[in-house]
Amino acid sequence: MSVPGVAVRRGAGYWLAGYRTMLRFELTNLRTWVVIALLIQLLMSAGMVFMYGFYFGDMPSEVQTFLVTGIPALALVPIGFVLVPGMIMQHKLRDTYDFVWSLPVPRIAAAAATFTISSAIGIPGTVLALWIADLRYDVAISISAAAVAAILLVSLMATSVGFAFGHAIPDPRVANLLTNLIIFLVLLFSPIVVPIALFPDWWAAVHRVLPFWHMAVVVRAGLSEGLIATSVAASYLALGAWTLGSWLLAGWVVGRRK
Numbered sequence: 001m002s003v004p005g006v007a008v009r010r011g012a013g014y015w016l017a018g019y020r021t022m023l024r025f026e027l028t029n030l031r032t033w034v035v036i037a038l039l040i041q042l043l044m045s046a047g048m049v050f051m052y053g054f055y056f057g058d059m060p061s062e063v064q065t066f067l068v069t070g071i072p073a074l075a076l077v078p079i080g081f082v083l084v085p086g087m088i089m090q091h092k093l094r095d096t097y098d099f100v101w102s103l104p105v106p107r108i109a110a111a112a113a114t115f116t117i118s119s120a121i122g123i124p125g126t127v128l129a130l131w132i133a134d135l136r137y138d139v140a141i142s143i144s145a146a147a148v149a150a151i152l153l154v155s156l157m158a159t160s161v162g163f164a165f166g167h168a169i170p171d172p173r174v175a176n177l178l179t180n181l182i183i184f185l186v187l188l189f190s191p192i193v194v195p196i197a198l199f200p201d202w203w204a205a206v207h208r209v210l211p212f213w214h215m216a217v218v219v220r221a222g223l224s225e226g227l228i229a230t231s232v233a234a235s236y237l238a239l240g241a242w243t244l245g246s247w248l249l250a251g252w253v254v255g256r257r258k
Contacts, residue, residue: 018105022113045129068133069220070193079122080158088166147222160246
């Protein structure tokens with residue numbers, strides 16, 4: 001039902017205007033934090049390449065290839081599970097959270113602005129990590145269309161989970177503790193740069209439900225041949241399910257705000 005004298009704002013032009021507005025708002029409001037986050041992501045991505053090399057020492061060519069092709073997926077984990085919740089927590093700590101959702105722009109445009117900033121921070125670090133790994137280790141990798149699609153999907157999935165995570169947990173302190181716990185578990189106890197076959201059966205079964213192993217599978221399959229013995233399609237479906245579930249949760253949480 002329309003109200004006389006009130007214009008209903010809709011359409012692609014209105015959405016794009018809202019997206020540009022929210023992008024400028026986020027970059028202005030969090031400019032120092034975003035710059036520091038980009039620097040940390042670049043340093044962390046480069047550092048992981050050398051760190052795992054120190055741990056594993058001299059490695060056969062196949063092991064080096066396995067390690068290198070897992071680094072991009074590992075580099076994207078902090079983006080979704082730390083950076084994106086951190087952006088949302090910054091608004092909650094500054095008491096600007098309610099203000100953001102009161103702005104007269106489509107809520108999906110506000111979400112898209114968050115996704116754009118996180119991707120602009122995460123993907124350069126991922127590319128840097130892959131480039132350094134290629135120089136550091138004697139491996140043969142190929143950047144295919146499948147690899148690009150896999151990295152974009154992994155970035156979208158991780159960001160989606162972090163977006164839902166940041167909105168669903170009301171207390172920023174609790175969210176901060178949980179994000180640190182997730183990073184600790186992923187860096188030390190996830191089958192991204194270590195084959196899942198080396199994990200205990202129960203822990204491997206858990207990781208077949210969690211997204212981290214599937215992230216590594218799709219990226220590794222796009223960068224190399226012969227390393228993946230499992231169904232890549234199943235991992236794509238799992239990542240799609242995590243992405244969709246995260247959007248549904250985020251939509252429910254944000255939709256409750258009037």
